[in-house]
Amino acid sequence: MNVNSTSHFHAMWREIRRDKLAIIGLILFVGIMLTVYVWGFFLNEQEAMRMDFRNMNRAPSAAHILGTDDMGRDMVQLMVIAARNSLNISFLVTIVGASIGILLGLVMGFYAGHVDNVMMRIVNFWGMIPGIMMIILLRSLLSPATIWGFSWIVIGVFGWTTMTFTIRVMALRQGRLDYVSASKTLGTPNIVIMFREVLPNLVSILTSGMTLVLAGNMGLETGLSFLGLGLPPGTPSLGGLLSVARNLSTMQQRPWQWLPPALLVFILMLCINFVGQAINRSADAKKRSV
Amino acid sequence: MWKTVVRRLLIMIPQLVALSVVMFVIAWFMPGDALRGLVGPDSPPGELTRLRQEAGLLDPWYVQYGRWIRDISQGDFGRSLAHNVPVTTVIGERMMNTVRLSIVTTFLLYLFAIPMGIVAGRRNGRLPDKIVLFYTFLALSMPTVVLALLMIFAFAFNAFNIPVDTAWFPLPAMGTIHVDAHFAGGWTAVANRIQHLILPSVTGALLGSVGTIYFLRNEIIDVQTSDFVTTARSKGVPEGKVYTRHILRNAILPVAGGMGASIALVFTGSIFIESVFTYQGMGLLFIQSIQLRDWPVANTLIMFYAIIGVVAGLLADIAIMIVDPRIRIK
Numbered sequence: 001m002n003v004n005s006t007s008h009f010h011a012m013w014r015e016i017r018r019d020k021l022a023i024i025g026l027i028l029f030v031g032i033m034l035t036v037y038v039w040g041f042f043l044n045e046q047e048a049m050r051m052d053f054r055n056m057n058r059a060p061s062a063a064h065i066l067g068t069d070d071m072g073r074d075m076v077q078l079m080v081i082a083a084r085n086s087l088n089i090s091f092l093v094t095i096v097g098a099s100i101g102i103l104l105g106l107v108m109g110f111y112a113g114h115v116d117n118v119m120m121r122i123v124n125f126w127g128m129i130p131g132i133m134m135i136i137l138l139r140s141l142l143s144p145a146t147i148w149g150f151s152w153i154v155i156g157v158f159g160w161t162t163m164t165f166t167i168r169v170m171a172l173r174q175g176r177l178d179y180v181s182a183s184k185t186l187g188t189p190n191i192v193i194m195f196r197e198v199l200p201n202l203v204s205i206l207t208s209g210m211t212l213v214l215a216g217n218m219g220l221e222t223g224l225s226f227l228g229l230g231l232p233p234g235t236p237s238l239g240g241l242l243s244v245a246r247n248l249s250t251m252q253q254r255p256w257q258w259l260p261p262a263l264l265v266f267i268l269m270l271c272i273n274f275v276g277q278a279i280n281r282s283a284d285a286k287k288r289s290v
Numbered sequence: 291m292w293k294t295v296v297r298r299l300l301i302m303i304p305q306l307v308a309l310s311v312v313m314f315v316i317a318w319f320m321p322g323d324a325l326r327g328l329v330g331p332d333s334p335p336g337e338l339t340r341l342r343q344e345a346g347l348l349d350p351w352y353v354q355y356g357r358w359i360r361d362i363s364q365g366d367f368g369r370s371l372a373h374n375v376p377v378t379t380v381i382g383e384r385m386m387n388t389v390r391l392s393i394v395t396t397f398l399l400y401l402f403a404i405p406m407g408i409v410a411g412r413r414n415g416r417l418p419d420k421i422v423l424f425y426t427f428l429a430l431s432m433p434t435v436v437l438a439l440l441m442i443f444a445f446a447f448n449a450f451n452i453p454v455d456t457a458w459f460p461l462p463a464m465g466t467i468h469v470d471a472h473f474a475g476g477w478t479a480v481a482n483r484i485q486h487l488i489l490p491s492v493t494g495a496l497l498g499s500v501g502t503i504y505f506l507r508n509e510i511i512d513v514q515t516s517d518f519v520t521t522a523r524s525k526g527v528p529e530g531k532v533y534t535r536h537i538l539r540n541a542i543l544p545v546a547g548g549m550g551a552s553i554a555l556v557f558t559g560s561i562f563i564e565s566v567f568t569y570q571g572m573g574l575l576f577i578q579s580i581q582l583r584d585w586p587v588a589n590t591l592i593m594f595y596a597i598i599g600v601v602a603g604l605l606a607d608i609a610i611m612i613v614d615p616r617i618r619i620k
Contacts, residue, residue, distance in 0.1 A: 021427075023397055077310040080421060123306075125305050128305055128309065128596050128599060129309065130595040131563055132562075133561065133576060133588075133591070133595060134592065136576070136577070136580055137316060137580065140581075151364070194536050208446070215431060218433075219431075219433040222433040222435060223433055226435040227565055229580070239433075239435070242435065242436070242439065245443075251439070251442065255443070259443075262440070265433055265436060266431060266436055269430075269431035269432070270427060270432070272431075273431050277427070
């Protein structure tokens, strides 16, 4: 089955290579990520976060390429830390959420029947709750002090449902195929069929789903942190940096404080979506370029 | 058809009951309440406990839940802890603003999405299609708050120095209607309301149109190659008529089906949009009541949004039944 999943990655890579926008998106995304993580690693975070009241609200200059914020901190350094936090949380939410979704979706799709029925009722019920409002409510109820705490809230409310639906539908389809019944007849344990035989066939759809969810989570984090209901205070994130624009005079007179983070979120999400689109094509034989 | 509708309505009831329990338990565990703010340093000792006792906040949760459900069935959603007026009054003041915004947004959404979807589907793979697809990428990658901020920056502040006397649109902090316009009444008031609506609704419509464009485009591409279209073409139906009568009629079906999701999306998206534009609607009210720990209002709003979602789904199903005879017969 290993052959199978490598061929999936091969098809994905072929689609990405053929799509100019996807390849630009991939290079840009990896470039930004490397910059942010490597720079963030060497950056003295406490030094960067230190307030400097003699340099408040400075316009972009040679000393501060993107100027300083309302507490005199250098915008470039602040953005590196913020982008790292935003990326961390988006990846964390996506990966943990997808894992839960894969597990639930495979079980529902594979066992089908009553198991599927009962679990679907629960998932449907959960889908009825307005997710963003629930996150906001739980966020202010639990007031988490770390990135981890906040991530768990988002994962618990929101992160797992999309993937569960996607995987369930695909697993239901796979479960009816001959290779699954053949494997059952041979006496392969169900768990092995699910994870070693069905799952590798879903790699493309999984990856394309995860890229879309990744971009979505990034947008969600931006929105919530903008409202001051995302990451805990003192932890900069791209959405958190944006929130200075809620002050109208800041928005008008000091655009360097909010425009760069806004564009950075937009560019990151755009890159992810371009790559995701190419992967999505590789997952769907109908759309694949020949 | 009515059987299906009634069955769907019946399924809703246990879901709503479960939702209300979840909401209530969460709210009950919430630390801090607005009553603390009513107690000053010169209040007699035990005043806070007395106030809480009076508000019934010290009873066990199931008693409070029972009371809450009984009150709800009588149309009483409790009192706002922060404003000390009934929750229905607080929400009622804001509801029409959100409804107005949602109607305009949904209208604009389909006004943008349907032509773009049709053009992209019809000119599949060619330049117009590529332009529309590129637009959908931009919209998909734009966080709501970022577009809203850019809109304010560009149009309300007139950042591009377009030579006019004043900015085109009012600054967001003004709320939904200018005081002078409100008292002037008549057409001045209506025009002012519309002026306040344009930026938030265009923002919502631009971002919300992506799903509908995809739906319509894919459906048109699929239907284009089906046998009955080939038949219509070969018997000499003019190309324009093939599109309006044969392809569009079929392709528009999933758009009708997606309408419920679109409306639900517009409502949920209103939380971010209203917050950025400080548009005095229910979404902004939710954020404000969370910040004030005014949980009766927040709680009711979540229930309300959930019900809107469910009803929108139901209406979408009914809409499909009306436009698609195949489902009606089942």
